[in-house]
Amino acid sequence: MPRTPSRRTLLRGLTVTGAAVTGFDPAARAWGAEAAEPDARPAGIPRLDGTLVRDDASLSAAANDYGHIVHHRPAAVLRPGSARDVVAMVRFCNEHRVPVAPRGQGHAPFGQAQVRGGLVVETTSLAAIGRVGPDSTTVTVGAGARWSEVARATLAHGLTPPVLTDYIELSVGGTLSVGGLGGQTHRHGAQVDNVTELRVVTGAGELVRCSPTRRPDLFHAVLAGLGQCGIIVEATLRLVPAPETVRHYHLTYDDLETFLDDQRLLVQDGRFDYVEGQVTPDAAGAFRVHTLEAVAYGPPAGPAPDDASLLRGLRHTPSGVRYEDRSYYDFLDRLAPLVAMLKEAGFWTYAHPWLNLMIPGTSAATVSAPLLDALTPGELGPGVVLFYPLLRERLTTPLLRTTDEPVSYLFDILGATPPEDTAAVDRRLAANRSAYEAAAAAGGTQYPVGGIPFTRADWRTHFGPTWPALKAAKQTYDPRGILVPGQGIF
16 A cells, blocks of 8 residues: 655655755644655655745745835745646645745735745746737736836837836736736726736636636636735736837926816826826925826827927916926836935835825825825935826726725825834834724725735725625635735735
8 A cells, every 4th residue: 555645745856956845744834955865755746847945045035025024934935937836836735724925026015925934936937928919909928027028028019018007127916916006097997907818826726717708706806806816827918009209297286286186187188198296395394395297108109299288277386397208118117217226225125114095086185185294204214205196987906996986096105214213114004004094084995005004804894895706706716715814814
């Protein structure tokens, strides 16, 4: 009779930087590495195209993220060589109730993609970009592809994804798990609203192709589903004609309400392709300088910009107008010099206790004004304050929650604090919670890419009428609840 392998031999034979994963104890969540044994029996062991690693550097990196606030150390990290690897290891982890979380560029700010004692799946190796031609309407890409890579590949054929986040070095799978908002959202919806098909590995280790017409319950549970029902390994994205050049306007306003009203006007009449805005401190340190950013796409995506027509009726400061013409990709990648500066100065490794709120349009000024009045340049640090006006009719993905009003605002206070100043970080997190409660009282919610302490009851409130469908999908596709526990939803 064949010998039944012990749990401590289940992972025997998987390469770990010159050693082998030789044991796993589900109770202790312990995975061991030692020299490979020639006579080891690989019973029940997944055969991988990639590698499973557990060296200290890899585990420490997976226990950190862009937030530098939460540090949950996994037991192992999978660097898949194929989607088959993800299937094999998720299936194994499901059998032994080991928690799993995918990780793209590690840009989560509050430990969302960390998993204590479990398996982190690095998706960066799943970065293939499918064939594109000048007549393509979609492109299929791996979840680990960065949006910058997708944009460059499609722009070679005069095409672009319709919506891109301001920072384009994020992974496709990462932003599709949360929503993916940008200055083009008022025209095209979020990035999740521009997906035609997904390939997903469920919590049970099943590789599923899903779309609005094929396994729609899974499709709608994964897009903006915060990783709760499946790991995205591939996505098919909609494409639109790209401009060759854009005109980027910067319009200055003295008061918050006029600034917000003009943002609302621009997204409702649709004269610009991209609309957002920033708030910066004045000479006295008060956050009272409001800059509306609006971008008009030139040919072949739009007409040559007409300044008089585009700026007609706006109430910006007469002297506060400037613009520049630039190539489309230069516009998309405009943050690259700033990011390089932040990294060189050491600010990239600061803690990032971010606040990201969805606020009803009619309450945007009353909710945000007290927060801006209380904010100081020292508290913000090398960060930024942003407003994105959004049209509800364009946001069609069920789990991407917004307000019930026709126009909402994504309001971001993206601060940065020295990580060793834990008291300052804790103060920002507490302030984030208070700000969320004020937004919720006005009919708003959070955009879940920041650092707002949330309970399971808060998540039920957040998802509102979509909660029963998400809960049902969780029970169907991740019945043992192994996926992405860092979100704290279930």
